[in-house]
Amino acid sequence: MSSAQQHFPVMADEMEQYLLAPESQRPEGAYCDCTAGSGGYAHRILSRVARRTLVLIDRDRAALDRCRRRFTGFGDRVRYFHGGFSRIGDAVSGSGPLAGIVADLGLSLKQINDPGRGFSLRLDGPLDMRFDSTQASRAEDFVNRGSESELADLLYRLADEHHSRRIARAIVRARPIRNTLHLAETVSAAVPRRQRSRIHPATKTFQALRMAVNDEPGELARLLDAAPRLLAPGGRFVVVSFHSGEDRMVKHSFRSQAGTGVYRLMTRRVVRPSATEVDLNPPSRSARLRAVCRTRQEFTQ
Ligand SMILES: C[S@@+](CC[C@H](N)C(=O)[O-])C[C@H]1O[C@@H](n2cnc3c(N)ncnc32)[C@H](O)[C@@H]1O
Numbered sequence: 677m678s679s680a681q682q683h684f685p686v687m688a689d690e691m692e693q694y695l696l697a698p699e700s701q702r703p704e705g706a707y708c709d710c711t712a713g714s715g716g717y718a719h720r721i722l723s724r725v726a727r728r729t730l731v732l733i734d735r736d737r738a739a740l741d742r743c744r745r746r747f748t749g750f751g752d753r754v755r756y757f758h759g760g761f762s763r764i765g766d767a768v769s770g771s772g773p774l775a776g777i778v779a780d781l782g783l784s785l786k787q788i789n790d791p792g793r794g795f796s797l798r799l800d801g802p803l804d805m806r807f808d809s810t811q812a813s814r815a816e817d818f819v820n821r822g823s824e825s826e827l828a829d830l831l832y833r834l835a836d837e838h839h840s841r842r843i844a845r846a847i848v849r850a851r852p853i854r855n856t857l858h859l860a861e862t863v864s865a866a867v868p869r870r871q872r873s874r875i876h877p878a879t880k881t882f883q884a885l886r887m888a889v890n891d892e893p894g895e896l897a898r899l900l901d902a903a904p905r906l907l908a909p910g911g912r913f914v915v916v917s918f919h920s921g922e923d924r925m926v927k928h929s930f931r932s933q934a935g936t937g938v939y940r941l942m943t944r945r946v947v948r949p950s951a952t953e954v955d956l957n958p959p960s961r962s963a964r965l966r967a968v969c970r971t972r973q974e975f976t977q
Contacts, residue, residue, distance in 0.1 A: 684957040685716025686780065687916055687949050687965050692720050694942055694967035695776045695914045703910040705775035706731060708768050710761035710899060713784040715743040721778075722750050728775065733757045733767050735807035735890070736787065760808075762898035764906065773908035779899060780916045783807070783886070785959070795886060797860040797878045803853065805882075805889045815885045819859060824848045834887045834921070835880035842866050843881055856882075883919070896922060900929040901977075904938050907970035912942070914967040923964045930968045938975050939968035 685691075696702070706729035709718050713734065721730055732754060734740045740756050747754045757767035761779060768774060787807075788795050794804035794815060803816035818830065828844035831837040846866035853859050863878035887893065903913050917923045923946060933939040947965040954961045 684960070685714075685720070686957070686960045686963045687947070687953070688716060688720055690947055690949075690965050691717055691778060691780070691914055691916065692724060694947075694965070695721070695778050695912050696724055697775075697910065697912060697969075701910060703773070703775045703908040705773050705908045705911065706768065706771040707776045708733065708764060708771075708774055708778070708906075710764060710777065710779040711781065712743045712756075713739055713780065714786060715746050717778055717780060718743060718747065718754070721776075722747065722753065727753070729753055729755060729771060731755045731757060731768050731771060733759065733761050733764065735760050737809070739784065739786070758808075760895050762895045762902075764899060764902050768906060774906050774911050775908060776912045776914070777903055777907065778914045778916075779896075781892070781896065781922055782918045791856075794856050795882070797856060797876055797882050800855055800857040802855060803859060803885075805886045807890050811890075813889060815889050816854065818885055818888055819847060820852050830888055831881055831884045833884075834893070835884035835919075836921070837880040837884060839867050839871070839877075893921070893925065896925055900925065904933055904970065904975040909970055909972040911970045912967060913939075913970070914965065916963055916965045918962050918964070923966070926966050930966055933975075934968065937971055937973040940971055942967040942969055 707721050708731040709721065710733045712718055712732040718730060718732055730753060732740065732743055737758050740758055744756060783795055787793050791799035791801035794801045803814060803819055805815040824844045827847060828840040831840035831843060837843065843863050843866045846862050847853065850862040853862060860878040863881045867877040907913060915926045917926055930939060930941060934941045943966050949960045949963050
């Protein structure tokens with residue numbers, strides 16, 4: 677594997693520092709990693725915390741299968757759940773109150789670098805973008821169906837795309853669009869050269885489509901709602917997000933639950949990766965970590 681393709685778990689030291697309380701203050705209970713991916717975080721948790729159960733969730737069955745192979749040595753300390761983390765209640769049922777929950781949002785390098793998954797705007801592939809390949813709707817359905825204004829709204833709402841109307845018009849004119857490079861070229865041609873930033877002109881379009889295909893805002897909202905009920909007093913909840921919309925949802929939820937006394941904020945300000953980490957792993961540059969600790973306050977919502 678070249679270093680460009682290697683998977684580095686993002687902000688793993690910081691995740692560990694916030695998720696794992698010092699042993700003397702650690703509540704009883706299992707941990708749950710909502711986004712198993714390549715198992716980078718999971719490996720840290722399993723090696724640092726002896727004897728606890730770790731529930732691993734991922735919507736991508738291939739990712740879970742890789743984790744299963746990687747963690748055979750940990751035996752029945754690891755449990756696997758294929759599905760969205762919005763179903764965390766089902767995933768951890770029977771585990772009792774949790775000592776910690778972590779979610780590292782978005783997608784893994786493994787997924788981006790597989791042209792067949794359709795996530796990359798630089799590799800030609802089908803317009804798929806599903807995390808869970810058993811799910812029915814794909815990016816192709818969002819691109820080729822629906823009105824121009826629905827498409828424009830989706831691009832603006834999910835990715836703050838300021839050229840949403842122009843891009844939606846170009847997509848509708850170019851239909852049917854069946855593969856990633858056709859979409860990337862159509863979007864590029866629609867954005868005036870002088871208004872382009874340093875990122876690829878189709879980056880936000882791809883992001884918005886991926887979020888829509890996988891209902892990422894809905895998944896995150898349901899996880900944020902479920903967490904207070906599942907955590908033990910003293911249990912911790914850490915979320916790493918990769919764009920401002922997701923970070924806003926996390927910040928508002930944490931602050932509002934801290935306002936009712938259900939959480940204590942562990943990160944008053946968002947935590948960003950160190951300059952050294954960004955040098956070593958440039959995709960980490962947009963990561964944002966927030967963490968809370970569950971109090972004893974009853975959760976009534
Ligand atoms: C950034 S990777 C996680 C990397 C992981 N922390 C590691 O150390 O290897 C994100 C993973 O979350 C999964 N995922 C994304 N949204 C999900 C959701 N709503 N429910 C469950 N898994 C999800 C993706 O399939 C992907 O494998």
